[in-house]
Each structure stands twice: as structure tokens, then as C-alpha cells.
Amino acid sequence: MTVMISVKNLDKQFILHTQGGTQIPVFSGLDMKVRSGECVALAGASGAGKSSLICSLYGNYKPQSGNILVRHEDETVDMATALPREILDIRKHTMGYVSQFLRVVPRVSALDVVAEPLFNLTGDAAKARDKAAFLLKRLNIPGKLWDLPPATFSGGEQQRVNIARGFIVDYPILLLDEPTASLDADNRTVVVDLIREAKKRGAAVVGIFHDLEVRDKVADQLFDMGRFKEAA
């Protein structure tokens, strides 16, 4: 299968200038490959750099050195050096990300929060809303909440809105940071199904799953972060 993400010799550390220049190494010399249709689960203790790796893959964190080669519309782009507008184009077409927490925007309804990435891609508001409604329903968000901004939703509801938003576009690459953390068993099952469907249509998935049952159901490969932590 096609290699969708190829990470080479990646180094990440934080330098806290406001704390007297304290250096916090995260990982060093990290290599990783993710192919289409495959799910790689990041493993390692809390603080091992799992979320930092996901953020680096998404262009949200800036690594010190190394490459993050991503397959984007038949080209290879290095996320570590790409221009902002290139990264935004990759996020629009190629790479989806479900973070642990939903970033709420005042006055925007749950339905529109979910529909937005598909609308931005296609410009078809009606179809984007239809699919948003389908996903919200699948994730058991009651219909009476759809027109409300998610700021007042419970943690679990916000997370499901976030998941719906991450899955509304059929991205070739999906990054998932603990997508099932505050969900009940029924909704965990829905998320497992969504991930399996994404893999089936060829998505390359990188995820952090603290729930081992979920992890065993979706992951093809465990990626141990510990050895890169020690190197850093």
C-alpha cells in the first residue's frame, strides 16, 4: 500500500524562554511510516511525546529538525518546512485531526461546526449539513442540540461533535488524539466503526488510544514512543 506519511529523523524539544531557557526534550531521531488503509497506534507512558508527535504531523508543533513527508494529491510535501498556505491546503484536502478537546467558536451551531470542513472543501452547504446531521445522529447527539453552539454541551457531547467534524471529509490521512476518552460504551463502538470504515476506504490513521479494547479493535501496528524519548 502507498506510504502516506514518512517521518525521518525527527527531533522535537521545547525551549522555555520565559523559564530561563529550560529545555524539555520530547523525542529525537524518530522514524515512522504509515501506509494507506493502516492504523498505527502510538504507545508509551504519559509524557512520552505521543500528542506532540500528532501535533507535529499536523503542522501544529514545529519540530527542531527532521522531515515529515506527507503524500498530498500525488505530491510529497514536508510538513516540517511547508509554508502556512501549503499546510492549510493539506489540512483541507488530505489530513484530518480529532483533538482531545473541541475548540468552540461563539455563535456557530453544532451542525455548522461539523459541516464546516466539508463545506470549505466543496462549497456545497446543503450536502455538508446533510452529512453533518447523519454523523451527529450516528454519534447519538440529540437533534434538539444541533442548532445550538456546543459551548454549553457536556464533555462527552463536545467530543462527539469533534469526532463528527473530523470524520465528515474522507481524508486520506486521519490523526486521532484519544478520540474515545470520555465516551460511553455505545459511542465507543460507533467510533471504532468509523475508524474501521475509514481504513477500509484507504485512510492512513495515526492514533492515541488509552482504551486498550478500542486500540486492539482498530490498530494494525503499535509504535513505541519510549525509545525516542530516551534518545532525546
Added chain:
Amino acid sequence: MAESVKPLFSVQGLTKYYGDMIGCRDVSFDLWPGEVMGIVGESGSGKSTLLNCISAQLEPSEGTVSYESGQFGNIDVHRSEEPIRRKLRRTEWGIVHQNPRDGLRLGVSAGANIGERLMSIGARHYGNIRRNALEWLGEVEIDASRIDHLPKTFSGGMQQRLQIACNLVTEPRLVFMDEPTGGLDVSVQARLLDLLRNLVSRLGLSVIIVTHDLAVARLLAHRLMVMRRGEVVETGLTDQVLDDPQHEYTQLLVSSILQV
């Protein structure tokens, strides 16, 4: 990505001195069509000086600003004739001031404020101008019944929305905004931000927005330029600059935000 697209706006080595004082120094960047760039930094960091220079409201000491105009082709903004610059400011460019009173005429009606910009580029048909004005009042969520009222009877938030309507009525391609939500209370600010976000994405506007409010920057800007003492200290994708700031000053700015 299609590399055939050219930058809409390009700034090279822009410097502005006020006597011996530095307003801004050696600033360079390209802005691409549809891109929203935020300029952030504390008061006195040179943000507004930079904005005034690049929008041709102020003459820079050094450097060039070039713009890919729809009517005039690629032009060197500060070396072109004043009538061309004036035409640009009325047609392809919009300038939204922090204080709506700097962008509006408070003594003429809301409708006339919008109509004036249309008339300055040759619109003469009263019915068309009024229809256009009504349409834009609707876009910025001002009730049609207020069209004949003077803006001085409007609240601050309404005045700001009117100023935005006045700028967008000629369908500009590039809009400069200086602290457009400054001085508004938070609920009014949220409404204005929502409006701006939607208009910018629907109209595909290119925007350069100066703000000291990092939450505003996160909501509106695709990428950021961080300024301190007149110089650019960091640039990058908005969420990267805010979530993983590299420069000492950006780290200080981000860590100074109060959590609610």
C-alpha cells in the same frame, strides 16, 4: 499546489522612521489571494505603523510595496500616482479603522455612507445605490429601517458593522483592518467576529488584520506575524505560532493570556 498563482501583495524591506525613532524595520512578506494574515504584538510594537505604510496611508522611509491590481496590473504602491492610490482605496482595497468614526461620516445617513463609496466610483442611479445599501446593511445585520438614520445614533458595534459594509460594497479584494473589534464589549465582539469570519471566507477576501487580541487572531487569521519594537520576531501558521511559539517574546505574549 498550483504554483501559477501569484502573490496579491508583496512587501519588501519596509522601514519607517519617525525622526530617530523606529516605527517598523525591515519588514518583508507576501500575501496570497484569499489569505488572512494577522499582525500581533503589544501596543507600540509598530503594528499600526506597518499597516498604515502598506495601505498607503503613510509614506515609508525605505522599502517597496507591490500589489497585483485588477485594474492597473502589478503596481509599486508608493511610486504610483496619488489618483491611482485613491482609486485603489475606493475600489479594490478596504480599510477598516479601529474607531468607526475615522471611516464613517457621522453627519450623513447610514445609506449615504454606503452610497458615497459607490458614487465615488461612478454609480449614479439612486434606486440601484439604495438597493445596494440595503443589501449590505442586511449582510452586516443592521435593520433596514435604520438606513436613513445618522450613524451617530448607532451603538459602537453597529457603527463598526456599518464601516465594514461601507468597505465591502465595492467588492474589494484586499482589506486592511486595524483592531476592528477593539473597544467593543465581548458579546458585541463575538457577533462582529462571526460576521467577519463568514464574510471573509464567503467573499474569498485577502485580509491584513492588526490586533493585540490573540483570541481574535486565532479565530480570523490563517497566519501570523509577531512584532516587537518595530521588528518581526516570528511568523508562521496561526495555531503553530500560538500553540508552539518559538521566540521568547511570542512565548511571553501567549503565556500572558488570562484564562476565563
